Amino acid sequence: MFDPTDLFRLEGELPELTDPVLLYHFEGFVDAGAAGRLALGHLLAELEHRVVATFDVDRLLDYRSRRPVMTFDSDHWTDYDTPELAVHLAYDLTGTPFLVMTGPEPDREWELFTEAVEVLVAKLGVSTLVTVHGIPMGVPHTRPLGHTAHGSKPELAGGSPSPFGKVRVPGSAAALIEYRLGAKGHDTLGFALHVPHYLAQAEYPQAALAALEAITRATGLVFPLDALGEAAERTTGEIEEQISASAELSGAIRGLEQQYDAFQTGAERESLLAEDTPMPTGEELAAQFEAFLAERDDRDS
Structure with missing residues (x-):
């Protein structure tokens, strides 16, 4: 033992x-x-x-x-x-x-x-x-x-x-x-x-x-x-800056907003983790954020 x-x-x-x-x-x-x-x-x-x-x-x-x-x-x-x-x-x-x-x-x-x-x-x-x-x-x-x-x-x-x-x-x-x-x-x-x-x-x-x-x-x-709240505000600002520079990314976020709002009101019963929804995948959206994350890493360094 x-x-x-x-x-x-x-x-x-x-x-x-x-x-x-x-x-x-x-x-x-x-x-x-x-x-x-x-x-x-x-x-x-x-x-x-x-x-x-x-x-x-x-x-x-x-x-x-x-x-x-x-x-x-x-x-x-x-x-x-x-x-x-x-x-x-x-x-x-x-x-x-x-x-x-x-x-x-x-x-x-x-x-x-x-x-x-x-x-x-x-x-x-x-x-x-x-x-x-x-x-x-x-x-x-x-x-x-x-x-x-x-x-x-x-x-x-x-x-x-x-x-x-x-x-x-x-x-x-x-x-x-x-x-x-x-x-x-x-x-x-x-x-x-x-x-x-x-x-x-x-x-x-x-x-x-x-x-x-x-x-x-x-x-x-x-x-x-x-300090954590200030970091959150900075991150939100950087994300919004990246989104505003991309029509494709802005459209994808609007699609997610519509899906989320429909789920919250009960209009959709699918889980927010569902794979069959016509929303961009995490990989597709993440790819569009690569430049944004790289820029953040460079600034932090």
Whole structure:
């Protein structure tokens, strides 16, 4: 029998916490618009925090499938980006402590990793676990950004309508944590942000902003959102500039708007993920955004 406590190491003394919320997101699974990565990365960049536990990435990761970056300078190696999967203790704007678990999604030992997370949840007295990520949807960026809430109890999801029925999808470590710990009586909750499919490969701060707002409504945690809001406004302006320069792209967005509005009013019963609708595919729209994304990358560099 393997011991789940072998998978992690506590960093310093455990803090004394009262029912903290644990937010988590792992890189490697579907995350359209980088919604989850941007959301939790923003919190760690803006809020005071420290690492309270780290996981043994040597056991959990397949380095050959996701090779860490090393830096070579002239005739020698100067740096190695060591992967880290860690739990951070942070404080929101009201001083309320909460936890953030981020890093690469484990490639192996999912069940033992989930047990290790459960041990940490017990040690830290976690009340609720919340995960966020983005999924590509056939929606236009000009309409309100929606999300699908899911959780271990119906009341945790808030009763919001979902565009999905019963579906079978590839699993993830984040979903397994929600499923396993929820089955053992823990409150587990997740938000899947509906990101326009033609922006799924780009960083879309609007999705991260919507994710953090959803977390606030569910948990009461208060986050600094000004910088993220400004990034969202800049991105919207750049997208509109690109669209206005292309009649073809403008027409495609109008078509998506008509489809979305019809779906919202019930005139169409097809899912926004339907493949038989005469709308441009994600690949077709994304191709028209290549120049736009390249220009953004050049400016960021």
